Amino acid sequence: MAGPDDACLACRIVRGDHRPPGGLLWREGGLVLHALADPTPLAGWLVLTSERHARAWYDLDAAPLAALGPAAARVMRVQREALGAEHVYALAIGDQLRHFHLHLVPRYADTPQRLRGRGAFEARPDDALPAWRVVAAVESVRRALAAG
Numbered sequence: 001m002a003g004p005d006d007a008c009l010a011c012r013i014v015r016g017d018h019r020p021p022g023g024l025l026w027r028e029g030g031l032v033l034h035a036l037a038d039p040t041p042l043a044g045w046l047v048l049t050s051e052r053h054a055r056a057w058y059d060l061d062a063a064p065l066a067a068l069g070p071a072a073a074r075v076m077r078v079q080r081e082a083l084g085a086e087h088v089y090a091l092a093i094g095d096q097l098r099h100f101h102l103h104l105v106p107r108y109a110d111t112p113q114r115l116r117g118r119g120a121f122e123a124r125p126d127d128a129l130p131a132w133r134v135v136a137a138v139e140s141v142r143r144a145l146a147a148g
């Protein structure tokens with residue numbers, strides 16, 4: 001049955017109708033974790049998305065709100081420890097995709113200045129990593145999350 005959320009990419013990811021590189025990593029507390037659905041310049045760029053179609057942070061239910069901080073911190077630690085990120089940015093903008101999602105964007109020692117901070121969103125098509133590198137990073141995160 002067609003519904004109002006059929007056109008929402010985040011809803012499609014949550015339902016399993018759209019598979020980001022590496023698939024879903026984690027589903028817990030009303031949140032799912034997955035890689036950026038678009039071509040990415042940074043291996044291990046992950047996204048925490050609410051299972052429910054909430055416009056933004058201010059519309060989240062109590063359970064995902066409570067889960068969000070610990071979940072983001074856990075993922076960021078894994079991005080640092082398993083992927084070697086020096087730092088991880090947390091960015092929730094929501095101008096284009098109007099369904100709550102928190103970008104967890106790793107910064108590596110060799111990340112060029114123009115791709116640091118919100119510059120990651122200004123990447124050029126030729127900055128995109130090959131799919132195998134994106135999936136390899138997702139699998140490293142998956143293993144680290146499973147190991148606790």
Ligand SMILES: [Zn+2]
Nearest residue numbers: 008011053099
């Ligand atoms: Zn949605």
